[in-house]
Amino acid sequence: MNRNTDAVVGARAALATVQAAWNAAAHRWNAEMLTAVYTDDALFFGGRPGHSVGAGAIRDYFASYEGVIESAALELVEQHFSRLADDCFLAQGYGEFSFVLSGGQLSRSRLRTTLVVALQQGQWKIRQHHFSTTPESPPIQGGAG
Template identity: 90%
Template sequence: MNRTTDAADGGDVALATVHAAWNAAAHRWNADMLTAVYTDDALFFGGRPGHSVGAGAIRDYFASYEGVIESATLELVEQHLIRLADDCFLAQGYGEFWFVLSGGQPSHSRLRTTLVVALQQDQWKIRQHHFSTTPESPPIQGGAG
C-alpha cells in the first residue's frame, strides 16, 4: 500500500488495519464480516446504484453480491492521507480489486477510492466509503452557449 503520510501520522496504521480486516472478510465473501469493518452510521457509495447509509444498508449491499462474488482482494495504492482529528483520517487514492466470481471466473477492476477511517470503541473502522470508476471524459452534457 503506497501512502503519503506527511500530515497523517498514524493514518497509515489506521488504513492498514481496516484494509487487512476488509480483505480477511472478502476472502470468502462474508457480508456480516465486511459490514463489521464499517461504523454503525457509515455512509457508503459502492459499485451498485444507490447510497447505503448505516450498517443494515451496507450489509444488504454486500449480501447482494452473494452468489456473484466468491472472493475478493483489495490492494489500496497511491493513497494520500490527511489527519482530520487524532482519531480520524481521510484516505484517497486507488483500489486494485481482484475478484473470483461464481464458477471461479477471475475479474479485475481499478477504482478511485475515498475512505474516512475513524477510531470507535478502540477499533479502527470505515466511516465513509466512496469508490467509483474513473470517467473517460468529464460528465458535462450539452454544449457551450
C-alpha cells in the same frame, strides 16, 4: 519527524489494518464480517446504484453479491491522507480489486477510493466509503448556446 509526518505514518498504519480486515472478510465473501469493518452509522457509495446508510443497509449491499462474488481482495494504493481529528482521517487514492466470481471466473478492477476512517471503541473502522470508476472524459455536456 514532525507532527504531520507522524499523522501520515499513523494513518497509513490504520488504513493497512482496515484493508487487512476487509480482505479477511472478503476472502470467503462474508457480508456480516464485511459490515463489521464499518461503523454502525457509516455512509457508503459502492459499485451498485444507491446510497447505503448504516450497518443494515451496508450488510444488504454486501449480501446482494452473495452467489456472484466468491472471494475478493483489495489493495489500496496511491493513497493521500488528510487528518480530520486525532481519531479520524480521510484517505483518497485507488483500490485495486481482484475477484473470484461464481464458477471460478476471475475479474480485476481499479477504482477511485475515498474513505473516512475513524477510531471507535479501540478499532479503526470505515465511516464513509465512496468508490467509483475513473471517468473517460470530464462530465461536461451541451454546447455553446
